[in-house]
Amino acid sequence: MQNNPINGIGYFFQGFALILKPDIRLWVLIPLLLNIFLLGGMIYSAWLYFPSAFESIVTHLETGLPDWRWIIILMRWLMLPLFIVLVLIGVFFMFTFIANIISEPFNGLLAAAVERHLTGKPVKSPQESWFKIIIRFLPEKIGKLFYYLKWVIILLILSIIPIINIISPILWFLFAAWIACLEYADAPLGNHGYKPPAQRKRLAEKRMLSLGFGSTAVVAMLIPIINFLVMPVAVAGATCMWVYEFAPEH
Numbered sequence: 001m002q003n004n005p006i007n008g009i010g011y012f013f014q015g016f017a018l019i020l021k022p023d024i025r026l027w028v029l030i031p032l033l034l035n036i037f038l039l040g041g042m043i044y045s046a047w048l049y050f051p052s053a054f055e056s057i058v059t060h061l062e063t064g065l066p067d068w069r070w071i072i073i074l075m076r077w078l079m080l081p082l083f084i085v086l087v088l089i090g091v092f093f094m095f096t097f098i099a100n101i102i103s104e105p106f107n108g109l110l111a112a113a114v115e116r117h118l119t120g121k122p123v124k125s126p127q128e129s130w131f132k133i134i135i136r137f138l139p140e141k142i143g144k145l146f147y148y149l150k151w152v153i154i155l156l157i158l159s160i161i162p163i164i165n166i167i168s169p170i171l172w173f174l175f176a177a178w179i180a181c182l183e184y185a186d187a188p189l190g191n192h193g194y195k196p197p198a199q200r201k202r203l204a205e206k207r208m209l210s211l212g213f214g215s216t217a218v219v220a221m222l223i224p225i226i227n228f229l230v231m232p233v234a235v236a237g238a239t240c241m242w243v244y245e246f247a248p249e250h
Contacts, residue, residue: 008181008212008241012220015237018114019229027110028232031103035228038102103231110232111187114239123191144182144196151175173218174211180221181214184234188242202246213241 019028112123155175159168181203182196189199203210217234221227 003206003208005208005212005215007245008209008214009216011241011244012213012216012234012237014240015233015235016229018117018236018240019110019232021117023117024110024113024236027106027113031106031232032228034102107187107231107235108191110235111191111239114236115188115191115243118240118243140196147196147200148179173215176218177211177214179214180217180234181210181238184214184217184231185210185238185242187235188239189246192247206245209241209245213237 018024115121115123152175155168155171158171159165182200185203186196186199189202194202213234217230220230220233
């Protein structure tokens with residue numbers, strides 16, 4: 001296949017079909033059900049706390065601002081719509097972040113199931129003890145963080161340089177697309193023993209393809225409801241891209 005961003009977009013959308021396959025959807029449903037349970041618990045807890053806290057604020061205002069009674073009545077009338085808006089904002093920002101943390105441990109299993117579906121062969125991951133995996137986890141995360149921070153600092157500097165800063169929004173978007181591709185391709189490449197530096201080198205071999213995939217993931221993350229499915233869809237799509245574009249046997 002060619003190093004074409006359109007192909008990268010196509011691989012992302014293939015993820016939607018892949019996660020519905022009978023031998024794959026189990027690894028999507030488990031974290032999804034955990035996330036739904038978490039979401040329900042968060043909304044229920046918020047509803048238990050919000051009315052009393054809201055009423056306390058309103059009562060305080062009513063005591064301190066007796067002449068503003070009509071505003072206080074309006075605030076009571078708007079309590080439910082306000083709660084819904086706050087829940088939506090909280091779900092979009094906090095729940096999406098937590099859901100990704102819950103789903104991450106399942107990504108390797110999801111990627112392995114997708115690859116087995118596509119190739120008909122089980123994934124032969126390097127055999128490592130749990131102790132080695134746990135010991136390696138933190139240094140790898142720190143290494144990723146430093147890699148991201150390095151480019152964030154560079155982009156911040158470019159963003160304040162006259163003339164160059166005109167294209168800084170484009171550079172930030174491309175950076176976000178590259179990071180998204182790295183994050184979602186981590187599962188299939190990690191299953192084959194690729195560490196983060198090697199993953200970056202491998203994906204950079206077809207950078208335009210990788211950026212096409214990552215940019216689609218970034219846009220999808222901004223769409224409500226769809227953003228809950230972005231992680232499994234992107235992991236499945238990245239695995240498809242690995243099989244057909246980057247795997248050594250390809």
